[in-house]
Amino acid sequence: MTMLLDDLMARDAIADPHAACHRLRETEAFSAGRMAFLEREISAEDRRSYRHIFDVLSHWMVFIDPPDHTRLRRLLSTRFTPRAVEQYRPRVRSIVNALLRGLVPRRGFEVVHDFAYMVPLTVILELLGAPAGDRLEGAASLVEYLRPLIAERRESPTLDLISALVACEELDGMTEQEVIATCVLLVFGGHETTMNLIASGTRALARHPDQWMRLKADPSLAEPGVEELLRDDGSVKATVRQVWP
Numbered sequence: 001m002t003m004l005l006d007d008l009m010a011r012d013a014i015a016d017p018h019a020a021c022h023r024l025r026e027t028e029a030f031s032a033g034r035m036a037f038l039e040r041e042i043s044a045e046d047r048r049s050y051r052h053i054f055d056v057l058s059h060w061m062v063f064i065d066p067p068d069h070t071r072l073r074r075l076l077s078t079r080f081t082p083r084a085v086e087q088y089r090p091r092v093r094s095i096v097n098a099l100l101r102g103l104v105p106r107r108g109f110e111v112v113h114d115f116a117y118m119v120p121l122t123v124i125l126e127l128l129g130a131p132a133g134d135r136l137e138g139a140a141s142l143v144e145y146l147r148p149l150i151a152e153r154r155e156s157p158t159l160d161l162i163s164a165l166v167a168c169e170e171l172d173g174m175t176e177q178e179v180i181a182t183c184v185l186l187v188f189g190g191h192e193t194t195m196n197l198i199a200s201g202t203r204a205l206a207r208h209p210d211q212w213m214r215l216k217a218d219p220s221l222a223e224p225g226v227e228e229l230l231r232d233d234g235s236v237k238a239t240v241r242q243v244w245p
Contacts, residue, residue, distance in 0.1 A: 033065055056143060059181035062189070072178065075168050079161065088127070095122050112199045120194035124187055129153065129160025146183050150176070161186070196235040197226070204229055 013020035035058040039047055047054070057063055061072040078084065099118055103109045129149065149162055157163040165182060168174035205212040215221050 031065055032063055032069065035063055052143070055177070056181050056184055059175075059178050060185045061182065062185065071172070072174070072182065075165075075172055075174060076182070079164060088123070091126070092119075092123055095119065095126075111202050112195065116195045116198035116202070119198060120191045121187075124190045127161050128183055128186065129158060129162045142184055142187060143180055146180055150179060150183075193235040197230060200233040200235070201226070201229040204232060 010020070035054055039054060042050075061069055061076070064072075096119055099115055099122075103114060109115070128146075146162075150166060153160070153163045153166045157166065162179075162183065165174065165179045169176065169179060205215070211225075215225055
């Protein structure tokens with residue numbers, strides 16, 4: 001097995017990346033299952049030390065191949081269609097406005113720590129159904145924080161995302177470990193990428209005040225503006241895939 005990153009760092013791949021990617025696509029042997037590879041690469045002691053991490057990450061939808069990837073993606077896809085996500089807009093706007101109201105009286109604030117970090121964390125935990133008073137708790141062990149919430153939703157389901165995932169256990173054969181891993185994936189994946197976008201976007205607009213003034217004058221530019229900010233400085237700089245020769 002060879003790593004895709006190794007191939008793309010080769011001299012000929014740097015000189016002609018399109019041809020290199022074309023050759024790799026022709027292998028039809030890509031795998032997202034990076035955890036098995038990492039587990040083989042580390043020592044037995046490290047495997048024991050990080051067992052709890054591997055147990056969760058090995059069930060992340062983005063780290064597994066079909067048919068399990070396809071099954072989990074199908075279960076989640078209906079919760080994140082444009083129409084389904086649109087219903088959260090008023091609540092997200094309310095969260096953003098509340099955070100900004102607390103920051104305005106200050107003479108200054110740290111964009112990442114005080115705003116970019118807080119917006120996606122608050123939104124995601126609310127989507128999952130975490131109690132309002134728990135928003136900043138559970139950092140030491142997110143898995144242990146989620147377990148009682150999942151058990152509670154089995155007994156008393158609500159309209160939150162954890163309840164929807166728990167329902168998939170009975171209807172679609174989703175395992176408890178997959179429910180936990182999916183919740184963790186949503187927290188980590190949705191939080192870091194959105195935080196980075198808010199931070200890098202704020203910096204870009206501060207460096208280009210003419211573009212900021214243009215956006216203020218025409219709010220309809222917000223959607224293409226976000227796409228351009230992502231293109232200019234993406235939230236994720238790299239990913240990993242394995243290629244089986």
